[in-house]
Amino acid sequence: MSHLLEIDDLRIRFRAKSIVRAMIDRDRQPYIEAVCGASLKLAPAETFAIVGESGAGKTTLARAVIGLNRPHAGSIRFMGKELRGLTDKAFKPLRRDIAMMFQDPAGCLSPRMTVKSIITEPFKIHGVRVSDLKREADRLLDLVGLPPAFGRYYPYQLSGGQARRVGVARAVALSPKLIIADEPTAGLDVSVQGEVLNLMARLRQELNISFLMITHNLSVVRHTSDRMAIMYLGRFVETGPTDDIFARPRHPYTRALLSATPQPDPDMARDRVKLEGEIPSLIDRPSGCEFHPRCPLAKAACRQAPPPRHRVGPVHKLYCYYPDGAAGPRPLL
Amino acid sequence: MHTEYPPPVKPNSLALSIQDLSINFQTVRGTLKALRQVSIDIPRKRIVGLVGESGCGKSTVINAILRLLAENARIQSGVIEFQGQDILQMTPDALRDMRGNRISVVFQDPMTALNPVLSIGRQMIDIQYREKTSRAQKTARAAAMLTRVGIPDARKRLEQYPHQFSGGMRQRIAIAMALMAKPDLLIADEPTTALDATLEIQIIDRLRKLHQDIGCSILFVSHHLGLVAEFCDEVVVMYAGETVESGNVRDIFYRAAHPYTRALLQCDPARIKEKSPVLPTIPGEIPDMVNLPDACIFAARCPIKQHGCPLTPPPAHDIQPGHQARCHLSARKDD
Amino acid sequence: MPNIPASTTAAPTPWQSLINHLGRDPMALLGIILVVIMVGSAILAPWIAPHDPNKINVRYRLKPPSADHWLGTDQLGRDVLSRVIMGSRIALQVALISIAVAGSCGLLLGMLAGYGPRWLDSVLIVLFDTVRSFPTIMFALAVVTLMGPSLNTVILVVIVTSIPVYGRIVRSQTQALRNHEFILAERAMGAGAMRVLGLHMLSNVIGPLLIIASMDIPVVVTIEAGLSFLGLGVRPPTASWGAILNDGYAFIRNTPWLVIAGGVPLILTTLGFTFLGEALRDVFDPKLRREA
Numbered sequence: 001m002s003h004l005l006e007i008d009d010l011r012i013r014f015r016a017k018s019i020v021r022a023m024i025d026r027d028r029q030p031y032i033e034a035v036c037g038a039s040l041k042l043a044p045a046e047t048f049a050i051v052g053e054s055g056a057g058k059t060t061l062a063r064a065v066i067g068l069n070r071p072h073a074g075s076i077r078f079m080g081k082e083l084r085g086l087t088d089k090a091f092k093p094l095r096r097d098i099a100m101m102f103q104d105p106a107g108c109l110s111p112r113m114t115v116k117s118i119i120t121e122p123f124k125i126h127g128v129r130v131s132d133l134k135r136e137a138d139r140l141l142d143l144v145g146l147p148p149a150f151g152r153y154y155p156y157q158l159s160g161g162q163a164r165r166v167g168v169a170r171a172v173a174l175s176p177k178l179i180i181a182d183e184p185t186a187g188l189d190v191s192v193q194g195e196v197l198n199l200m201a202r203l204r205q206e207l208n209i210s211f212l213m214i215t216h217n218l219s220v221v222r223h224t225s226d227r228m229a230i231m232y233l234g235r236f237v238e239t240g241p242t243d244d245i246f247a248r249p250r251h252p253y254t255r256a257l258l259s260a261t262p263q264p265d266p267d268m269a270r271d272r273v274k275l276e277g278e279i280p281s282l283i284d285r286p287s288g289c290e291f292h293p294r295c296p297l298a299k300a301a302c303r304q305a306p307p308p309r310h311r312v313g314p315v316h317k318l319y320c321y322y323p324d325g326a327a328g329p330r331p332l333l
Numbered sequence: 334m335h336t337e338y339p340p341p342v343k344p345n346s347l348a349l350s351i352q353d354l355s356i357n358f359q360t361v362r363g364t365l366k367a368l369r370q371v372s373i374d375i376p377r378k379r380i381v382g383l384v385g386e387s388g389c390g391k392s393t394v395i396n397a398i399l400r401l402l403a404e405n406a407r408i409q410s411g412v413i414e415f416q417g418q419d420i421l422q423m424t425p426d427a428l429r430d431m432r433g434n435r436i437s438v439v440f441q442d443p444m445t446a447l448n449p450v451l452s453i454g455r456q457m458i459d460i461q462y463r464e465k466t467s468r469a470q471k472t473a474r475a476a477a478m479l480t481r482v483g484i485p486d487a488r489k490r491l492e493q494y495p496h497q498f499s500g501g502m503r504q505r506i507a508i509a510m511a512l513m514a515k516p517d518l519l520i521a522d523e524p525t526t527a528l529d530a531t532l533e534i535q536i537i538d539r540l541r542k543l544h545q546d547i548g549c550s551i552l553f554v555s556h557h558l559g560l561v562a563e564f565c566d567e568v569v570v571m572y573a574g575e576t577v578e579s580g581n582v583r584d585i586f587y588r589a590a591h592p593y594t595r596a597l598l599q600c601d602p603a604r605i606k607e608k609s610p611v612l613p614t615i616p617g618e619i620p621d622m623v624n625l626p627d628a629c630i631f632a633a634r635c636p637i638k639q640h641g642c643p644l645t646p647p648p649a650h651d652i653q654p655g656h657q658a659r660c661h662l663s664a665r666k667d668d
Numbered sequence: 669m670p671n672i673p674a675s676t677t678a679a680p681t682p683w684q685s686l687i688n689h690l691g692r693d694p695m696a697l698l699g700i701i702l703v704v705i706m707v708g709s710a711i712l713a714p715w716i717a718p719h720d721p722n723k724i725n726v727r728y729r730l731k732p733p734s735a736d737h738w739l740g741t742d743q744l745g746r747d748v749l750s751r752v753i754m755g756s757r758i759a760l761q762v763a764l765i766s767i768a769v770a771g772s773c774g775l776l777l778g779m780l781a782g783y784g785p786r787w788l789d790s791v792l793i794v795l796f797d798t799v800r801s802f803p804t805i806m807f808a809l810a811v812v813t814l815m816g817p818s819l820n821t822v823i824l825v826v827i828v829t830s831i832p833v834y835g836r837i838v839r840s841q842t843q844a845l846r847n848h849e850f851i852l853a854e855r856a857m858g859a860g861a862m863r864v865l866g867l868h869m870l871s872n873v874i875g876p877l878l879i880i881a882s883m884d885i886p887v888v889v890t891i892e893a894g895l896s897f898l899g900l901g902v903r904p905p906t907a908s909w910g911a912i913l914n915d916g917y918a919f920i921r922n923t924p925w926l927v928i929a930g931g932v933p934l935i936l937t938t939l940g941f942t943f944l945g946e947a948l949r950d951v952f953d954p955k956l957r958r959e960a
Contacts, residue, residue, distance in 0.1 A: 053529035054500075066856045088860070095858035102856075108849040112871045125858050159618065160387065170857075189386035189556065190600045194612035201610060216530065219603035223612060243608065260530040262537075262559030264604050266582045270563075274538075275531045278501050 004178060004210050005042040005065070010035055010074035012060055016283065032282045034060040036234040037074070044177065045204060047211040049221040049242065051257070052231035055279050058214045059103075061231075062180045065212065066100045067091045078178070096126050099171035103183040105163035109155040115141075115166050116151035122173040140169040144199060161192035165199065172203060180212045185220055197224055218261050222246050227315065230254045233282065233290045240316030250318050252295045252326045289321065297326055347414070348518050348550040349375040349398070349436075354411030356393060358403070363623040367393045368574050371411070372649075373552075375518065375567075380544065380551040382565035382582070384558065386597075388619045389571040391554050395522055397421075398552075399438065400428050416517070434463060437511040441523040443504035447495040453479075453506055454491030460510055478509040481546075482539055501532040505539065512543055519544075520552045525560070537564055558601050562586050570594050573619045573630050576649075580656030590652045590663035592638075593631050629661075637662055693950075699943025706937050709753050710760040719747035721754045721907045730923045739929045742915055748929045751907035756933065758819065758908040763888040766823045770830035771881045775874065777831065778838025779865050783846055789839075796832035804829050804891070812900045822892050822901045830884065834877055841873035883945035886938035893934055909934050 012035040022030035035057045042048050050058045063069045065076060067083065076083040078094060086094075099122075102108035109118050116137040123130055130136050138148040144165040155163060164184070171179050184200065185193045197220065203209055213225060221228055222242060229239040230253060238251040249255045256273040263270075275294045280286055286293050292302040301321050310318045351373040358365040368390050375381045385391050396402045398413060400420060413420040416435070423431070440446050448456055457475035464471065472491065479487035482505040495503060504524060511519055521540070525533040537560065544551055555561055561568060562582060569579040570591065578591040589595045596615045598604060605612070617634035620626060626633070628644045638644060642661050649657045709716065719737075725745030733740045739748035781792040808825045815821050845851055854864050889909075895901035896910030897917075904911065909930050916926025 053531065063852075068852060068856060092858040092860075095856070100853070100856045102849045102853055104849050108853040110850045110854070110868050113868075121854075121859075122857055125863065190558070190602075191386060191597060191615035193602070194600055194614035195616075197612050198614070217602075218530075219601070219605075223602055223605065223609050256531055260534050261603055262534070262557065262563045264558040264562045264586060264598060264601050266562045266586050272534065274534070278499055278532060279529065281499075 002043065003041045004044045004046075004079060005040075005212070006075075006077040007038055007040045007061075007065070008075045008077075010038045010061065010064065010071050010076060012057070012064055012069055012071045033285070034234055034282065035064070035071070038229075038231070038234075038236055040229060040236075040239065042178070042210055042212060044210055045208045046227070047204065047213060047225040049213045049215060049225035049228040050231055051215055051218060051221055051228060053216060053257075053279055055233065055282060056231040057234040058231055059182055062100070062182050062212065062214050065178075065180055066095070066098055092126075096122070096174045097177045098180070099174075099176040099178070100180045101164075101167045101171050101182060101184060103186050105160045105167060105187050106155045106158060108167055109163060109170075111155055113154075114151060115153050115155075115158075118155075118166060119169045119173055122170065126174065128174065136173075140173055143172065143203075144169045145195075160187050160189070161195060164188060164196050168196070168199060168203070172207065172209070175207060176209060178210045178212065180214070182214045183216070184213065185215065185217055193220065200224070218258060230257065233280065233285065235290070235319070236317075237291065237320070238316075238318050240313055244313060244316055250312060250324065250326060251320055252297050253291050255326050289319075297322060346377045347374050348377045349373075349552075350412075350414040351394070351398070352412045352414065354394075354397060354413065355409040356397060356402070356411075357407045357409055359405040359407065360623070365622050366574060366625055367406075367622060368397070371571070371574070371576050373569050373576060373579070375550050375552055377517075377550055378548050379566045380553055380564060382561035382568045383552060383554045383571065384556065384561055384568060384597075385571035386556055386619075388573060388622070390574045391571060392522070393574075394571075395438070395520055395552075395554065398436065398520065399432060433460060433516075434514045435516050436518045436520065437514060437516040438520045438522065439504070439507050439511045439524045441526055443500050443507060443527060446507045447503060449495050452492055452494055453498075457491070457506075457510055457513065460513065463514070474513065475509075478513050479506070481543065482506070482509045483535075484509075501528055501536065504528060504536060508536070508540060508543070512547055512549070515547055516549055518550045518552065520554070522554045523556070524553075526555075526557070533560070540564075558586075558598065559603050570597070574622060575630050575659065577631065577660070578658040580652070584653065584656040588652075588656070590650075590656070590658035591631075591660045592635050592662075594658075596634075596636065629659075693947060695943045696947035696950075699940050699945075699947060702936050702940025703944050706756055706933070706940060707760060710756040713753050713757045717747075717750035717753045719750045721746060721750040722905045723747075730919065732923070733925060740923070740925045742912070742926055743919060746905075746907075748912070748926060751912055752909070752929050752933055754907040755909040755912060755930075756937075758902060758906065759889045759892060759937065762819065762822055762826070762892045763885045766826035766830065766888055767881050767884055769823075770827045771834055771877060773827075774831045774834025775838050775870075775877060778835040778877075779842050779869055779873065781835065782839040782842025783861065783865060783869065792835065792839075796835050799828060800832045802829075808895055808900055817900050817903055819902050819906070822895050825895070826888050826891060830888075834881065837876055837880060838873050841876060842869055845869060845872055879945055879949045882948055883942060885945075886941040889937055890934060893930075 011033070013031040013033045015030060016032045017025065017030040038061055040048060050061065052058050060069060064071050065083070067086065071084050074084070078098065081094070083091070083094070116134070119140050120133050120137050123133065123136065137151050141148055141150055146162065146165055150162070158166065181200065184196055188196065200211060201224065204211060215221060225242045227240065228242045228245060229236045230251065231237070232253050238245065238249070238254045245254065246258070249258050252273070256275045259272045273296065277294050280290070280293065288303040288305050289307045292298040295302065299321065307319045307321050310320065310323050312318050312324065351371060354368055354371045356368040358367050371390070371394060373381070373383070373394070383391055383394065393402070398420060400423070408421060411421070415431070418427070447453070454472065454475060457478070458468065458471045461471045461474065475491060476487040479490060484490055484502060484505060498506065508524070525536050528536065541564065553561065553565055565582050567580065568582050568585040570577050570585065570593065572593050578585065578589065578594045585594060586598065589598060599613045600615060602612060615634055620630060620633060629635070629642070629646055632638055632644050635642070640662060647659045647661045649659050650663055651657055652663060723746060725741070728741050728745040729743050731737060731741045737747050737749065739752065742748055742751070777792055781789045804825070807829060811821055811825050815824070851864060851868060854868055892901055892908060893910030893913065896908045897914045899914070902908045902911055912930035913927060916923070916930055920927050
């Protein structure tokens, strides 16, 4: 039980048609598979990033860890305890140790409550008695770098960065062991992104919190995460240490994604891996390796069956028919 | 499809010129000075990037060009010169002739840019209402334009409805519609922000090719520095309602003169090549635009003001021909 | 440490917003005045009515307005002004009780339908639609047949026909918010359904309900008047505006002041509450509450 969080071959699907409709259409597969077998291990005080584009299933996966989704297969173990299949009541005590930060900085804060009420709500929900709630609120505000006067404000009065910090304050209120951060830099200007990320790094060190970070912003991932996974249509195509993946991305999709980030350097030579087409819809999944329609290296085998898994490092895994992934100059970043 | 590079720009050939534009908004709390002496020049056939963060006034500039400002806006001064006329003085008829025809826009959200109850073909034919061609000719033009933006099977797809297209395709349709009238100026307001990274570069590539074909000017509004660096020829940087720096894309990215531009570039995590545990930020907040300090707009957050800056509102200094910055210290230093 | 942005001031309370709004909108001000007059006369009725509204004095029947009887007398010699003032009490009672009860039930059922399991939603919707499909008058007739005409009949009819309307409004608001991020955040923290509905949903869905309900007050007053006019409402000699209209209807040619006395307060009340309701809507509209 050395790992804080262990996810093993997790599968999450949603009903695309109602039961009645499926019967009428004789559709045996009225489901959309949002997550098709994800596995990862997260250690204490580690940051793991899950990156991917829309439809990849990142948010669905994140929400399953906090119990907002019900996976139909696989397992999620948090501190050794199996989360899949828990009732809301059984899950509740675990919610003191797992917190979530949502995508919309102000939208995830109850609009008619003051900041003070918002950040002390975890105490009330879990019945944690404190001698002075106001002092707790001030302490949490100070922790995230906001002055105590902010307790009186309402979410609509906060800037994006301030709202984001309130979200962090609420997440750390009960000193959780794991925080799931869904797009922590979304909606933030570049000049304030650093503040939130620095804050998260500081809290990770001071309070020993692990972060599961969901993002599509690759530049941020490089500086903040220890390990990462790249997700495509509900599957991890490559997972491993962030430094290794940035130094030598192997999966063709990883290479394309890393090279797709525009660089603030007008004269830089761009060795871009251009992908054709768009992400297929989840209803119409391609056969074999699901990336093959867009893959510059696709060969016959790729169309027929899902690709095997290769271990290219102690914790570095790759799902591709090319055992070493894509060769060629690394995409400049 | 022919491609040719735009000819070198002659000094006086500007598609659009905003000069000393100042706009206030009447709000409950008082007068919000949203734009103050904003000047932006868009040369013909060039791509100009407008960069800035929230609250800098980019949207107000776009709305001013299109004369779609909110009711509580008050234009204090300034001129927007377009093809020999001042947009701010144009009659409603002249404006209607201009919008969608000589100036067109692509907006941020492809999901809501198109009318959901009309087919694509109908919408693309409708916007050609100014042309005196037959319906068949208009349909042919629409199909040709769809093909140009990379939508296969154009004829068949003209009959489909917006919900039958993905987000990336909808944005391409929006671009096709904006460029069908061969405008002199295309305004692109964060056109790829809602799209995935791999799609983003596809769209930008297409936009670049179309730009070369049609030869319009583009005002590309974005907060994404990387995109601006790749796509634009000229850049204007805005902060809290002022244009703090403007110049050629290389001037801005390699020789930034204004401390805000420099700080902004430093903050971009994509620029930082080595893994860095602590990321740079610009501490502080943008100033209150209702109660403006009587000083340089960036003074409160400026990292270099201690080097003898008088802190008064600076005029625009010429760093080099075509490169200007509103900073007292930029006039003296050259780094 | 960030500066406290100077642009952020403490939020104006709803009362302050309302006062501000009234200052700017003359209709709203008129509405408030009319409502205050109506509510005031309803509350103070026993003390400000100059005569006993039920005192019959046949010798002075159908007298025109005079110094002693400001609105004249009706066919039984009763002072019309006093009857109108008492009528405001009836109107207010019916409106407030029925809307309060219907609103509370609608709120509860609407939130259950919007937030609870699908089957519960389906059941409630079928219930709402069934009740709504009865024409109000037929429903009133049926209830009157069962219970006899009275104030309580009117209140019951209004409650039962209003609950589905309010329920649907609350239900759609609740559904819209159910997947909103702040609700998901509450669930992610472990908040149970009671907490989510009571603390977070309620205050965010009640706005439209309050506005519709306040604009329904004049409607209910009119329904009561209508039912009483048809003889299905209050029993004589109770003085409701509808009853006054009913009484005066027969004498409209020669003694029009009876009908005027019954109708004008109805009109003024309707106007007053409508203007007030619109002002409330403007105040509660979240977009208008934003700082610029």
